[in-house]
Amino acid sequence: xxxxxxxxxxxxxxxxxxxxxxxxxxxxxxxxxxxxxxxxxxxxxxxxxxxxxxxxxxxxxxxxxxxxxxxxxxxxxxxxxxxxxxxxxxxxxxxxxxxxxxxxxxxxxxxxxxxxxxxxxxxxxxxxxxxxxxxxxxxxxxxxxxxxxxxxxxxxxxxxxxxxxxxxxxxxxxxxxxxxxxxxxxxxxxxxxxxxxxxxxxxxxxxxxxxxxxxxxxxxxxxxxxxxxxxxxxxxxxxxxxxxxxxxxxxxxxxxxxxxxxxxxxxxxxxxxxxxxxxxxxxxxxxxxxxxxxxxxxxxxxxxxxxxxxxxxxxxxxxxxxxxxxxxxxxxxxxxxxxxxxxxxxxxxxxxxxxxxxxxxxxxxxxxxxxxxxxxxxxxxxxxxxxxxxxxxxxxxxxxxxxxxxxxxxxxxxxxxxxxxxxxxxxxxxx
Numbered sequence: 001x002x003x004x005x006x007x008x009x010x011x012x013x014x015x016x017x018x019x020x021x022x023x024x025x026x027x028x029x030x031x032x033x034x035x036x037x038x039x040x041x042x043x044x045x046x047x048x049x050x051x052x053x054x055x056x057x058x059x060x061x062x063x064x065x066x067x068x069x070x071x072x073x074x075x076x077x078x079x080x081x082x083x084x085x086x087x088x089x090x091x092x093x094x095x096x097x098x099x100x101x102x103x104x105x106x107x108x109x110x111x112x113x114x115x116x117x118x119x120x121x122x123x124x125x126x127x128x129x130x131x132x133x134x135x136x137x138x139x140x141x142x143x144x145x146x147x148x149x150x151x152x153x154x155x156x157x158x159x160x161x162x163x164x165x166x167x168x169x170x171x172x173x174x175x176x177x178x179x180x181x182x183x184x185x186x187x188x189x190x191x192x193x194x195x196x197x198x199x200x201x202x203x204x205x206x207x208x209x210x211x212x213x214x215x216x217x218x219x220x221x222x223x224x225x226x227x228x229x230x231x232x233x234x235x236x237x238x239x240x241x242x243x244x245x246x247x248x249x250x251x252x253x254x255x256x257x258x259x260x261x262x263x264x265x266x267x268x269x270x271x272x273x274x275x276x277x278x279x280x281x282x283x284x285x286x287x288x289x290x291x292x293x294x295x296x297x298x299x300x301x302x303x304x305x306x307x308x309x310x311x312x313x314x315x316x317x318x319x320x321x322x323x324x325x326x327x328x329x330x331x332x333x334x335x336x337x338x339x340x341x342x343x344x345x346x347x348x349x350x351x352x353x354x355x356x357x358x359x360x361x362x363x364x365x366x367x368x369x370x371x372x373x374x375x376x377x378x379x380x381x382x383x384x385x386x387x388x389x390x391x392x393x394x395x396x397x398x399x400x401x402x403x404x405x406x407x408x409x410x411x412x413x414x415x416x417x418x419x420x421x422x423x424x425x426x427x428x429x430x431x
Contacts, residue, residue, distance in 0.1 A: 005079045006079055006080045007025065007026035007079075007080055007081065007324070008026065009026060009027060009028040009323070009324075009325055010026065010027050010028070011027070011028055011029075011030070012027045012028065012029060021320070022276070022320045022321075022322070023320065023321040023322060023323050024276060024278070024322055024323070025080075025081060025082070025083050025276060025278070025322045025323060025324050026081075026323075026324075027323055028323045028325045029321065029323060029326075034323065034325055034326055034329055035329055036202070037319070037321055037323075037326045037329070038326050038327075038328075038329030038330040038332075038333055039202060039330075039333065040201050040202040040315060040319075041085055041312050041315055041326060041327065041330040042330050042333045042334055042337070043201055043202050043205060043358075044201055044309075044311045044312050044314070044315045044362055045067065045085055045087040045309050045311050045312055045330075045334075046064070048087060048088065048090070048160070048309070048311060048359075049063055049064060049067050049087040049088045049309075050063065050064065050088075051088075051163070052087075052088035052089065052090055052092075052093060052304055053088055053303075053304050055093050055097075056092070056093055056096045056097065056100075056102060056108060056114070056304065057100070057102045057107050057108025057109075057111065058108065058111065058302070058303065058304050059107075059239050059240045059242075059302065061237075061239040061240075061337075061338050061339075061341065062239035062240060062241065062301070062302055062303050062338065063088050063298075063303050063304050064334050064337045064338045065239055065303070065334065065335055065337070065338025065339065066294075066297070066298040066301065066303035066304070066306065066338070067085070067086055067087045067088065067298075067303075067306060067331075067334050068330075068331040068332065068333070068334030068335035068337075068338065069294070069297065069298075069331070069335060070086040070291075070294030070295070070297065070298055070306045071084075071085050071086045071294075071327055071328075071330065071331035071334070072328065072331045072332075073290055073293060073294045073297065074086050074287070074290035074291060074294055074308075075290075075324065075327060075328060075331070076290070077286050077287070077289055077290030077293070078283045078286050078287055078290055079283075079286075080324045080325075080328075081280070081283050081324065082269065082272065082280055082283050082287055082324070083272060083316060083322045083323070083324045083326070083327055084268060084269075084272070084287070084308040084309070084312070084313070084327065085308070085309045085311075085312040085327050085330060085331070086291060086294050086306040086307065086308060086309065087306060087307070087309040087311070087312075088304040088305070088306060089257075089261065089264075089295075089304065089305045089306055089307040090156075090159075090160070090413065091257050091260045091261065091264070091305070091307065091413055091414060092114075092118065092121075092254065092257055092304065092305045095117070095253050095254050095257065096108075096114045096117075096118075096254070098253065099113055099114055099117060099247075099249070099250040099253055099254065100113055100114050107240075111242050111302065112242060112243055112244055112245035113245050113247050113250045114250065114254070115242060115243075115244035115245065115299045115300070115302060116244040116245050116246040116247060116250055116251055116299075117247075117250040117251045117253060117254030117255070118244075118254060118295060118296075118298070118299035118304070118305045119244055119246075119295075119296050119299040119300060120246075120251035120252075120254060120255040121254045121255050121256075121257045121258050121261070121295060121305060122258075122292045122293065122294070122295030122296035122297075122298075122299060122305065123255075123292065123296060124255045124256075124258040124292075125258040125261055125262065125288060125291060125292030125295060126288070126289050126292030126293055126296070127292075128140075128258060128262055128288055128292070129285050129286065129287070129288025129289035129290075129291075129292055130285070130289060131285075132284055132285035132288055133285025133286060133288075133289065134285070137281055137284050137285070140262070140266065140284075141266075143421055143424075143425065144262075144263055144266055144267075144420075144421060144424075145424065146270065146373050146374060146376075146377035146379050147374065147379045147385075147386045147389050147390055147424065148263070148389060148393075148420045148421060148424050149263065149266050149267035149270050149370075149373055150267065150270075150370045150371065150372075150373035150374040150377070150379065150390070151370060151389065151390045151393035151394060151397075151416070151420050152263045152264065152267045152370070152393070152397075152416065152417050152420060153264070153267040153268065153271055153310060153366065153367075153369055153370030153373060154366075154367045154368075154369075154370025154371055154394060154397075155370070155393055155394060155396070155397025155398065155412075155413060155416045155417075156264065156310050156366055156367075156370075156397070156413060157310065157314075157363045157364060157365070157366030157367030157368075157369075157370065158363075158367055158394060158397055158398035159397045159398060159400060159412045159413050159416070160359070160363045160366070161360075161363050161364075161367075161398070162400070163359070164356050164359035164360045164363055165356070165360070168352065168353050168356035168357065168360075170352070170353075171222065171223075173215075173216075173221055173222035173223075173353070174222065174351075174352065174353035174356070175353075177208070177211075177212055177215070177222065177351070177353035177354065177357065178353050178354075178356045178357035178360065179357065180208060180211060180357070181204065181205070181208035181353070181354050181356075181357025181358055181360075182357050182360055182361055184204040184205075184207040184208045184211070184357075185200055185201060185204030185205070185208075185357070185358065185361050186204075186361070187204070188200040188203045188204045188207070189204075189318060200318060200319070201315055201358060201361070201362065204358070204361075205350070205354060205358050208354045208357060208358075209350060209351070209354055212225070212351050212353065212354055213225055216351070222351075222353075223351075225349050225351060226349070227349060229345045229349070230342060230345045230346050230349060232345075233341040233342040233345040234341050234342060235340060235341075235342045236339060236340060236341075237339065237340070237341040238339065239302075239338055239339070240302065241301045241302045242301070242302030243302075244299060244300060257305065257414070258292070259417065259418065259421075260413060260414050260417045260418075261291060261292075261295075261305075261307050262288060263417045263420075263421070264307050264308060264310075264417075265284075265287055265288060265291055265307065265308050266284065267370065267373065268308040268310060268313055269281075269283070269284055269287060269308075270373050270377075271313055271317075271369045271370070271372060271373055272313060272316070272322070274372055274373055274376035274377070275313075275316060275317055275320075275322070275369075275372070276322050287308070291306065291307060291308060294306050295307075310366040310369065311362045311363075311366065312327075312330075313366070313369055314362050314363075314364075314365030314366050314368075314369060315362070315365075317365055317368070317369055317372070318365060374390075383429075384427075385424065385427045385428050385429060388423065388427060389420055389423045389424045389427065392419060392420075392423060393416045393419055393420040393423070394416075396412060396415050396416040396419050397412050397413055397415070397416035398412075399412065400412035401415045401416070402415065403415055
């Protein structure tokens with residue numbers, strides 16, 4: 001199998017004892033279970049992948065479509081060896097708003113300018129991947145050792161946490177419903193068995209959705225779910241494509257986002273390596289190239305920049321299913337969603353309180369995945385360099401610390417990422 005480009009994907013039957021046997025990247029579950037896991041990964045990424053384009057004035061259906069296309073491209077570039085899903089990156093939001101002057105609602109009138117910058121970022125990202133593929137990862141690991149990558153991954157979860165909490169703070173009912181959703185997911189994770197336990201995100205969400213419908217639509221305790229949009233939506237429809245506009249200033253502002261994406265991707269691969277017990281370093285260069293090309297492709301038609309999704313890594317952390325075929329299924333489902341306004345409308349009926357409750361769990365799992373990198377790599381926090389780098393990075397990201405230089409604004413994730421890299425370079429001991 002080592003001589004083949006793609007794995008052979010040995011069939012593994014799921015266990016019914018609830019112990020959660022590990023399904024490796026080169027293994028597969030029976031087709032029905034693979035399909036179910038693919039659906040769960042779509043659910044895990046859906047909220048963020050739709051939210052990011054909405055915040056920037058992009059078409060969410062197109063973002064979903066290009067996330068699926070990008071994931072398939074990534075799968076091909078890494079030879080099906082790295083389990084990852086590519087979704088809309090939050091790292092672009094602040095800069096896209098800055099270069100387009102987006103007001104925050106409706107379609108972005110200057111979308112093309114942002115797309116040109118996104119393509120420039122993807123090109124820089126792909127070039128970094130080519131360098132890594134050619135000379136190895138030693139130089140990039142020196143810049144971003146486990147203490148840095150772990151902090152960056154953890155910061156992504158912490159930075160997204162306020163989004164989840166804000167989404168469930170609209171009313172007292174929403175807040176309680178979010179906690180009920182957390183209990184639904186947690187209950188499935190702890191008390192269910194076999195494949196049902198591994199579908200904890202999907203099953204927990206469905207349980208919470210039904211509970212919300214009973215309490216809101218049936219008993220009038222909260223805002224009822226409106227199914228009118230589902231009835232009015234077409235079964236098939238083409239998303240709104242857009243043409244990029246290449247402006248030097250916008251390209252110069254957005255291109256450095258590639259550094260953040262590199263840190264995210266490196267941290268995600270290290271997290272997956274830690275979870276699977278397999279060294280995936282030899283695929284890092286190809287992973288960067290795949291992510292960079294996917295970002296360029298997405299930007300060329302009107303989609304958002306993409307990145308490996310920590311939400312899906314969080315799902316893998318609890319399900320212990322790393323089969324890369326699951327991500328092929330998830331990508332195909334996402335592409336179908338992109339061409340189906342009706343199915344997208346169904347997903348969008350998920351109440352904000354329920355989606356927020358699921359996000360609380362998933363974003364927490366992202367944060368813990370970062371801490372797991374520290375544990376697996378035995379990061380020594382008695383070393384003051386590691387202590388200061390981790391401490392400052394977490395607070396910068398969690399507090400969404402923003403730096404502005406003229407028209408350039410670097411948001412919390414970016415500030416934390418660059419801060420971690422620079423702090424480590426300045427403070428590490430040489431001897």
